[in-house]
Amino acid sequence: MRYWLFKSEPSTWGWSDQVARGAAGEEWDGVRNYQARNHMREMKLGDLGFFYHSQKDKEIVGIVEICAEAHPDSSTDDNRWECVDIKAVRPMVKPVSLAMCKSDPRLADMVLVHNTRLSVQPVTPQEWHVICQLGDTLA
DNA sequence: GCCAACGTTGGC
């Protein structure tokens, strides 16, 4: 089991949109970055991820689960691009802000802290548990 | 709104 982080601008696709899809989940489409795509190719059914709001909020707001492994991105005919499907599992009891991540020494090496532009990122198990604690949320 | 970081494109 591995852990991930999905970044989205809430005005485009936010946590409430994700929750509205329910158990059916939704394609994480539109990614046009090789690093991000490669991470999605590594994802397995049942892997968990954080859902992060970029721009205005800058905080981790929920937990999602991979409900379909990598497949062609239906938003393009270009077969280079693939995506996974994710479904909402539960919200963070308390959102964990970027500022909190930056100020916690245990999260100093987190990709989110230091490669702000990558939209799909790996999260280590240690980082996963620290953030769940900060968010008062069940890992 | 600005700017730094990063990825991509295209000329050579």
Next chain:
DNA sequence: GCCAACGTTGGC
């Protein structure tokens, strides 16, 4: 194959 120019993202 290198590198300058350009576009995009996202934090501040």
